[in-house]
Amino acid sequence: MITVWGRASSVNVMKVLWLLEELAIPCRRVDAGGAFGRTRDADYAAMNPNATVPTLVMPHGYSLWESHAILRYLCRTQPGGTAFYPEAPEARADAERWMDWTLASLNEPMRVIFWTFVRTPEAERDLPAAARARDAAERLWRIVEAQLEGREFVAGSFGVADMALGGFLHRWFELPLARPELPRLRGWYERLLQRPAYRTHVAVPLT
Known part of the structure; x- marks a missing residue:
């Protein structure tokens, strides 16, 4: 096993x-x-x-x-x-670039926000740093919002690009943050919530 x-x-x-x-x-x-x-x-x-x-x-x-x-x-x-991971070179590259972008760009601001509000005692929180991270994350989520125009999932069909981003997406909507109205991002989140495996392993209480 x-x-x-x-x-x-x-x-x-x-x-x-x-x-x-x-x-x-x-x-x-x-x-x-x-x-x-x-x-x-x-x-x-x-x-x-x-x-x-x-x-x-x-x-x-x-x-x-x-x-x-x-x-x-x-x-x-x-x-x-x-x-979940297409064989056609361009479709595969499209999925992989979003996987790489998650690590290179989105990971750090989302990490700062998450650690500030979930894993750091309130008296020890660096709120200015969290505010800067929130602004950076919003800018990046707006990129995803634009990518989702005419698409149900990030790379077109559901797959590894969604899996790379999906945990951060759940945290974005669950953390105590001021968030802009991004309807395509919200719709994508709702579609992921329809998948039992996402609800079981990802869309869980933040700890």
Whole structure:
């Protein structure tokens, strides 16, 4: 059985669990990271020297870290994966650029907002930094809003681009923030909420 190392509250672990459920592939999840520790233990470091989560371990012993690399690997090796990761070069590149954009652009402002309001005691919060991050995130979400014109999902059909962004999307709508009216973004979120795997693994209380 496939093993996923990582706590369920990690946005990066959520992506992997979401895809595995979409593929109807059972897995074993082992708590690691955050309060669970384990990521700096020698056996974990042998699998993932970054001390991060998730780490995927296949039944034949192959291990892989970095959530987006895991999504691509699973889609290329597991039955049904091409439904979420197209083979046509331009369609695949379109999906991959949104995956890369999530990490390169959206990840940092969303991380700052999330940590400020969910994982930092109120008395210790850097609200000016959170306000700057919120403004940066809004600018980026407006890019997604424009991308969604005439599309139900980010890269056209539902797939790995939506999985890369979907955890941050849920946090954007759940965090105590002032948000502009972005109707296409809201519609995309509502469509993702119709997917049982998204509701199970991603659209959960923020912790």
